[in-house]
Amino acid sequence: MRTRRVRMTGRETPASGRELKFRALMAELRRGILDGTWPPGSKLPTERALATETGLSVTTVRRAYEDLVALGLVERRQGAGSFAAHRPERDGGGQRIVGVLVPDTAFYYPRVLQGIEKELAAAGARLVLACSHYDPDEEDAAVERLLSAGVHGLLLVPSLHTATDPGRRAEELLALPVPAVLVERRLAAYGPGDPTEHVCTDHEGGAYDAVRHLRALGHERLGLVVRTDAPTTAPIESGFARAVGDLGLPGPPPYERDVMARWDPDRADRALAALRDAGVTAALCFGDREAALMLGAARRAGVRVPGDLALISYDNEFADVAETPLTAVSPPKYALGRLAAQILLKRLAEGEAAPLHQVQLRPRLVVRASCGGGRGAGGAPRGQGGSGRGGGA
Template sequence: MSKNPAPRKIRDTDARDLKFRSLAADIRRGILAGTWAVGAKLPTEAQLAAETGLSLTTVRRAFDDLVQEGLVVRRQGAGSFVSVRQPVRRRSRLTVGVLLPDTQLYYPRVLQGIEETLSAHDVSLQLATYNYLPEREDTSIDFLIESGVDGLILVPTLNEIADPRQRVTDLMALDVPVVLLERSLTDLGPGDRSEHVCSDHQGGAYDAVLHLFGLGHPRVSLLTRSETPTEPAIVAGYERAAADLGFEPHLARIPRSHWEDGGPDEALTKLRLAGATAALVFGDREATLLEAAARRAGIRIPEDLALVSYDDEMADLAEVPLTAVAPAKHRMGKMAAEILLRRLAEGDDCPIHQVRLRPRLVIRKSCGATRQSAHNEQE
């Protein structure tokens, strides 16, 4: 069977975006580090294209980004130069800096919540992203601080780094107040003094398993994509539910890249070998691909296999609309902004806020429950 060309096109676009963002980050880092002094002429677009092997279009997009940020100015007929940066000065209107991994899928609703809260308090927002590239985080944070923000809402990388505790300590020691969003030191317990607003992903996974178990599935499997910040908490919630309900857990981790090429069929085989009649699948895309694999194998959803997906970004668009665990993304953004504004107003008199929002379960067709039966079950 030939593959759908659409995903290939998306990946090509992402690759081009990554190249120009990476080049912009390199130039930005050089400017902030003093490699090019204020007023210095930068290499021409043609020179950079020749040096890097990138296309002129990619180089031009990188310069466009830097011009928009105010770091670079173009002079007709003369070239591009490092802008004269105005000294940071306090304004009567506050500005909050927001650092996100990206603005796709999970984070638009979070960002909307932040924007609505800041706008209601006449506070400006300065946004930066790092495209899940940890090496770009510090440059992006430096950019936000140099632009004169009064406080920061950060979604940093804490998984798969050498010392997450030191990283959080360094972030909380910045010159402006910091609220972490969807990131915390979960294993540190009361030793974690960071201010944060997070989803209770353990609770969300626990509730999904409880729901499927209550529908008559004595053993629920978990299928995940590996190497994500959310996965450890989902696994912990699933394993706790299995222990509390008294069944042997069955966990299948499949790398994110494999879900496009054989992963769904592999996952379905693992479910059938385990004798599972229900599964929690992280996330929506993976659950949708699993549905397609089940249809090809003649397995009916939900009659033969009940599914709950995790994220609820596109769960309602699946062939069989997916029951989904839905983190409170919009509310999370609002609360992070509210906590930071309270910190800015009260200073050290404000207690440290450490908030966890438990996701809700949105009932659709893929689990075999009706909305009414799910409501009665929760009561």
């Protein structure tokens, strides 16, 4: 049997440092159990021996073992010690089992999940779903549960945008004992240094296309309304600014930025007043909720949409049922889910022989009443002739 040293060095530090070391110990023990270094039934190091080896306290090691017991990866035997637990075989009679982790199952991700389910069903694979609710601790626990369920691969929407060190978080995910494809997440700031396999929406391109459409309708002074507590915000802001510059529009464009919790009718009233004072005649709003609040603010202020102010929403979750149906940038959610599943299945079939996929899908613009124009920058109709629910299907 192979032996494994747990590579944890240095003394514990208070608070966040101690928590990081605990997480690293958990990840190392989990990998050793799942990759067969400690086969089912094999005895694990004692708490005291592991504490001496890693430089951590016995209390921290005990906590790690207790969490692994809760996940079904470790068994405690009174008087005998801790042992790697017997787990369900991943074979599944030849059926692939794919774990899927999303942060939310109410908005945005249902269409992504439909795409994933469609592709996995066509391949005879089974899906196991987990939700993190945008909680990093729950995210880790959910990944552990999926691994304990015997999944062959993972489709993950991790909280990279809130991680203290996104690169390190990505490394932890890459070190999991099964292949992982990221969905709607990537290390954009790393450029070609991003090592992850991912399928994402080109949110920068979506914002760019919205600005280009408004410019084609004759608008020159544009504004941007965004909530800041989302991974989508940065690329939307970047795409908006790039389009304003490329199209020679006056700048800098006025931005109204705030966290989601503070977007309410009063905040929308202030945002509308600021945009109007800046001479804005058209705005891009992220997301549908914020755009709907801006519609309400316009109604209260006697501002006509689209006559006085044209609006484009970003997300297309419920833009078509707003009091004035909203033109919207529509991420290809369904297609994105299908493609992510295809890439993971290819990785499972071909292993390292498969190329690393790093894919971005461009959203489409669904034109409705709120921008006052039914033709895109090139003169061709955009997104007409249907309900406009979007989603890339």
